[in-house]
Amino acid sequence: MTTASSTAVPTLIGSVQRALRLLEAVGTHRDGAPAKQLAREAGLPLPTAYHLLRTLTHEGYLRRENGVFLFGAAAENLTAARGARSRPATVTDSLAHWRDAIGVPVYCAVYREGEIELIAVADAPDAPAVDEWASFRETGHAHAIGQCLLGQLDENDREDHLDRHPVRPLTRYSVRDRAALLERLRTLRRGEPVIERQEYALGTVCAAIPVTAGATIAAMAISVPLDREERLLPAVEQLRGEVASLLRSFVFSISI
Numbered sequence: 001m002t003t004a005s006s007t008a009v010p011t012l013i014g015s016v017q018r019a020l021r022l023l024e025a026v027g028t029h030r031d032g033a034p035a036k037q038l039a040r041e042a043g044l045p046l047p048t049a050y051h052l053l054r055t056l057t058h059e060g061y062l063r064r065e066n067g068v069f070l071f072g073a074a075a076e077n078l079t080a081a082r083g084a085r086s087r088p089a090t091v092t093d094s095l096a097h098w099r100d101a102i103g104v105p106v107y108c109a110v111y112r113e114g115e116i117e118l119i120a121v122a123d124a125p126d127a128p129a130v131d132e133w134a135s136f137r138e139t140g141h142a143h144a145i146g147q148c149l150l151g152q153l154d155e156n157d158r159e160d161h162l163d164r165h166p167v168r169p170l171t172r173y174s175v176r177d178r179a180a181l182l183e184r185l186r187t188l189r190r191g192e193p194v195i196e197r198q199e200y201a202l203g204t205v206c207a208a209i210p211v212t213a214g215a216t217i218a219a220m221a222i223s224v225p226l227d228r229e230e231r232l233l234p235a236v237e238q239l240r241g242e243v244a245s246l247l248r249s250f251v252f253s254i255s256i
Contacts, residue, residue, distance in 0.1 A: 015052070060072045102238050105124075171199060196208075203226045209236060222236055
């Protein structure tokens with residue numbers, strides 16, 4: 001006979017789970033990160049993230065300095081050997097390194113189960129990421145990292161994606177229709193950066209490069225303000241060199 005105790009579902013406290021996700025997000029930023037970025041990375045609504053961040057700060061698990069959140073004394077006390085990190089670099093660690101080295105926001109996305117998934121972003125107060133004002137998942141046709149991923153799909157998968165997420169202009173610079181997008185994707189040269197100028201967000205230009213990670217379809221991207229467009233191509237070439245170097249040394253691993 002099955003007893004109630006053997007079939008009971010454990011009670012999970014949602015607020016605790018959400019707080020832990022925020023702590024994990026904070027832990028990926030050596031120099032801290034603002035609330036908005038932490039909310040995005042933890043997958044939480046901004047008001048919820050603000051409440052939890054205030055509570056964690058009050059309890060000493062976080063501290064706020066110059067508008068960013070970092071681990072507080074209580075969190076640091078949880079690990080006796082917090083300085084010993086022998087594991088290989090994760091995607092977020094690598095993105096933070098490239099952000100600091102290149103001086104621009106760096107993004108990483110994959111195409112998984114028929115959808116574009118932004119898995120990590122590294123930015124800074126003086127180099128902020130593009131605001132996701134329209135879902136990156138649904139607007140791959142309008143941003144460089146999405147176009148880079150769509151360009152790596154076979155024809156059937158690409159057509160299926162566009163059936164589910166139709167092409168629609170987001171700004172006056174966006175690709176106008178499906179036929180124009182497909183023509184652009186056909187002209188992409190293998191391994192070359194995909195450039196997008198104000199197609200997703202006015203005042204911003206972006207570049208993306210494909211990343212080979214086994215069978216995973218992935219891409220990295222950077223963005224710069226329009227008035228600094230001259231930095232775009234040198235920065236993406238620097239990113240490409242950094243990624244290639246790290247891949248060759250077997251340090252970089254896409255953690256998905």
